[in-house]
Amino acid sequence: MSTTTAKAALQGARQDPKAGAYRGPTRTKMERRRNLWIWLFLLPTVVLYGLYSIYPIIASYWYSLVQWNGFESEQTFVGISNYEAVLADPAFWSSVRITLIFMLLVAPARILLSLVLAVVLNSPKLPFSKLFRTVFFLPVVTTTAIVGVVMQFIFDPSSGPINAALRAVGLDGVNFLGDSSSALFTVSAVYVWKFFGITMIYWIAALQTISSDVYEAAKIDGAGAVQIFRFITLPLLKPFLIIISLLTIEDTFRAFDLMLTMTGGGPFFSTEIIEIYIYRWAFAASIPQLGFASAAAVLFGLFVFVVGLIQLWGVYAARRIQAENK
Amino acid sequence: MSVLKEQSVGSGLHSRAGRMLRRSPWWIAFAFLAVSALLWVYPFIWMVAASLKDSMEIFSSGLNLMPKVFAWENYVRAWEDAGFGRYMLNTILITVWTVIIVVVRCALAGYVLGRYKFPGSRIVMGILVATLFIPTGYTIIPIVKLSLDLGLLNSLTGMVLALSGAANVSAILIYAGYFRQLPKELEEASIVDGAGFFRTFFTVMLPLTMPVTATVALLTFLGTWNSFFLPLVFSFSRPELRTLSVGMQAFVGENAVDWSGMAAAGVISIIPVVALFIFLQKFFVEGIAGAVKS
Amino acid sequence: MIELNRRAFLGAGGAVAAAAFLAACKPQSSGAPAGTPDIRWWDHYSALQKFHDTWAADQSKKLGANITHTYNDASKSAQALQLANQSKQLPDIYSNTLGLPLSALVQEKWLSEITMPQESQDRLPKGSFTEGVTNLDGKLYGLPLFSFRQYSTATWFNKDIAAKAGIDAGSPPLTYDEFRAACKKVKDLNGGFAAMTLALGDPGRMRDQMDDMAQAGGFAGYQGLKFATGEYAYHDDAYVNGIEFWKELNDSGYILPGSSNFTVANARTRWASGAAAFFPDGPWCAGGVRNVAANFVPMLENGPLLKAEKGSEVTVYRGAPGAQFFVAGNSKDPALASKLLESFTTPEYQKGLAAGMDQPPIDLDVVDKADVIDPYKKVVSYFKKTVYRAPQAVVRNPEISVAQSLSKPVSPLLGDIIQGYLGGDITDLKGALKTLSDNFSADREQAIKGATAKGAKVSLDDYAFPDWKPGTDYVYA
Secondary structure, X not given: OHHHHHHHHHHHHOOOOOOOOOOOOOOHHHHHHHHHHHHHHHHHHHHHHHHHHHHHHHXXXXXXXXXXXXXXXXXXXXXXXXXXXXXXXXXXXXXXXXXXXXXXXXXXXXXXXXXXXXXXXXXXXXOOHHHHHHHHHHHHHOOHHHHHHHHHHHOOOOOOHHHHHHHHOOOOOOOOOOOOOOHHXXXXXXXXXXXXXXXXXXXXXXXXXXXXHHHHHHHHOOOOHHHHHHHHHHHHXXXXXXXXXXXXXXXXXXXXXXXXXXXXXOOOOOOOOHHHHHHHHHHHOXXXXXXXXXXXXXXXXXXXXHHHHHHHHHHHHHXXXXXXXX | OOOOOOOOOOOOOOOHHHHHHHHHHHHHHHHHHHHHHHHHHHHHHHHHHHOOOOOOHHHHOOOOOXXXXXXXXXXXXXXXXXXXXXXXXXXXXXXXXXXXXXXXXXXXXXXXXXXXOOOXXXXXXXXHHHOOOOOHHHHHHHHHHHHHHOOOOOOHHHHHHXXXXXXXXXXXXXXXXXXXXXXXXXXXXXXHXXXXXXXXXXXXXXXXXXXXXXXXXXXXXXXXXHOOHHHHHHOOOOHHHOOHHHHHHHHHHHOOOOHHHHHHHHHHHHHHHHHHHHHOHHHHHHHHHOOOOO | OHHHHHHHHHOOHHHHHHHHHHHHHHHHHHOOXXXXXXXXXXXXXXXXXHHHHHHHHHHHHHHOOOEEEEEOOHHHHHHHHHHHHHOOOOOOEEEOOOOOOHHHHHHOOOEEOOOOOHHHXXXXXXXXXXXXXXXXXXXXXXXXXXXXXXXXOEEEEEHHHHHHOOOOXXXXXXXXXXXXXXXXXXXXXXXXXXXXXXXXOOHHHHHHHHHHHHHHOOOOEEOOEEOOOOOEOOOOHHHHHHHHHHHHHHHOOOEOOOHHHOOHHHHHHHHHOOOEEEEEXXXXXXHHHHHHOHHHHHHEEEEOOOEOOOOOOOOEEEOOOOOOEEEEOOOOOHHHHHHHHHHOOOHHHHHHHHHOOOOOEOOOHHHHHOOOOHHHHHHHHHHHXXXXXXXXXXXXXXXXXXXXXXXXXXXXXXXXXXXXXXXXXXXXXXXXXXXXXXXXXXXXXXXXXXXXHOOOOOOHHHHOOOOOOOOOOOOOO
């Protein structure tokens, strides 16, 4: 789902104000008939999207203003006191910080490492490049929640294979997920491993928009591999860099599955991203605080929305560069 | 669709030895990649190995991948006792229906939004774009409450509707963008032929969208097959409605240390989609690449 | 018109078609036996899973009704019950994982009255039913099942490793010092196993265990609350000493690596696989081990809860037996559900319950005659000798439950603080515990204020029991 949504940033940018200028030959009756059809076509989206996306957003705002524990029918209006409580909670700010650190850890790793790999894999000279592409893409199609569980064992300090390997070469074992100083890094590494393939495919697609003639011409001019990359490939990739960065960053807000199944936010809240924080108060607390959790959720929604706006702006910028290149 | 085709090898070399020499850095790269690739798939290899080990052997075997005795009963345990057979069926049902609903509703909406200007089109478009970035944790509480009120909370139907109703703006926008760039003569010709609005869409426009449909279907498939939060919340009180993801999480909770059963369950859960991927690889890769193509 | 039909099918109709198809698939996908069950029964007692399955089958025959029993993981069941209640789908009988006061549950229609003849109630020992805990206004709402005389931190150990380390299984370590020395002996063996393991990854269990340790270390209260004064005192020396002791064990390398993210079941199974010598756990350790590693059962042995110093006595205090089973407010046949619960008071059930070796049955004497292993009998004998009845505000003044239902969760809790301190994230232990006490006090104050506003007659004094005496079962004046 994540890629789909992020991808829309691109498509949304393509919105042309003059869109759909097509008009039927005669007015009124035909037009009314046509509009009826149009709304019939929109009906499933209006109903489903309205119920499951628009309504929940509005409802979240309402819930964030009440005190409600979910099982008592009573909802007491409490104004903005939930927001005050969330903003006064150091654990909330800690989760914001962790969400940002996580983003800063995984986004550059995904974007840059996959670029290097894509450039190598894109070369026709590399033997078995297709096979490699398959292998590096493989984790993408596996189920995140299952990967999270399996990785717990891979990183297990006493019986897991990684620590067995460390001990076999004479190193001390590391409690990857059990130590609050390493847990976030470990989850980040698994996250990069899991979603790396998507970014890699983006890059390969981007690289293949560059015609091989350009390279041929450069070679004839006597350019070396490094020079070609520095002066030809990289500039042509610039607009893609922006788009791919945006897609990848948007993705990092959806690490809930992996986090919940691998660490559950622990140890000692060290991997508690905002979504886990919301989940903890809404579903895992002995007395659920749905009003409080909704306030946190609304704040998170605003946060993501702002990042989204910056991204859209970035996409426009990318389009402009692309247009200039053409 | 041919963006990813291998580039033709420009060969300007004459002697075989020269070619070997020129290519040697690629062999180094190859060796490096081969090692990385092995590490990359190691978790899967480990999982398959673990799924065949005796449940106590797994704690002591360290790096040794080969089971002493092949314990196939782990699979029986995961499939029957832990209910992964049913979880698999649930997951397939949910995924198939969600993909169908998303593709149909997004194609319909994308078509009218992409090709027609009508009263309200700007508002609809505006709302869609404005709600583009909705994180899951944000809306889950009202979705649960709504499903409760509709009597859909503890059902697969409720899960499918929620999954296919939530945030597929991007798919609509992809369709809209695609339909927009089709020449308008197509419709005019169709109307001249006497076809109505609906038939024009179905017989003329829809068949042209296969590449986009593939992308939307694929991304929806991956998203739904992987979905965790929503099915988790929807099946809290009905364990028999769990999907593979939720079932795996529950399995850990209930059998904390049955590693081999868990590994077997993991293999069962991952195999179908990996197999699908390997058979339809081109499809997958191009579907995802569709996101940056412009 | 034909077009319209096709459109309807493909458009919004897709959802309807999906619904219809899924509805058609349901019986087959849920795999439920033909016909809907008359009584649905949920609980979270893992060691009793098999026993309850058979009991459900037997009672189905006896009562002539279709009874289905489902086991729910403890960590998930509260969430499951909440959602089930809101959607009016509560199972007819369910175990209590809600952590809400009885009066709130009754008021919000979670419960139906359990109708049970007096003679059946009398089969349970005297004092099993308490107004405010199991009964309200004289009506029975929650069936107690387990004895209040129990704790979660017996010193279980592996006999085999103990023998190797020269620890006499007949006189296990009783104090912090002796335990430390025993751990050192095990560690010095370098035998490929750790001295001990703990479920450090489960803050809830660590909280329970530290509450035990604090009481054994001289804390005259329960869950941070001092009996005599009714004040929160998590920063009491007994808590600090107990946590410092664990920290010291941790820093000395006695605790199995990885314990910091073990859940209880995980830690227990590692221990049962021979990975460590000691494992502090509750009586259910016996039943739990038998379930996962039956061949380890002969290795089981235990000592009582550790005390801080030689010479002092271990004394543990617990409130009245809690309500373990409820009949759902939305049950279609509360009478039939009550009949099933009534069967739980029979000697056969109590015997089976004891044989499950989970929490001990409400009549501890049943254990001696039940089919249980000796270490289980031993741990229950500690309970008989050292666990006393604690005073409870809600028992003396049932209106306290109004305040309880207005209470909000506090975070981080004791277990989180322990995890943070052992992992090095918290350096000022005493300060963190003081904050915890303050948070609980503040929450209680707002709850009392809210309850008073609702008309309940409650005050802070309700929490103070100046007449409480150590080493006795508290009797309300």
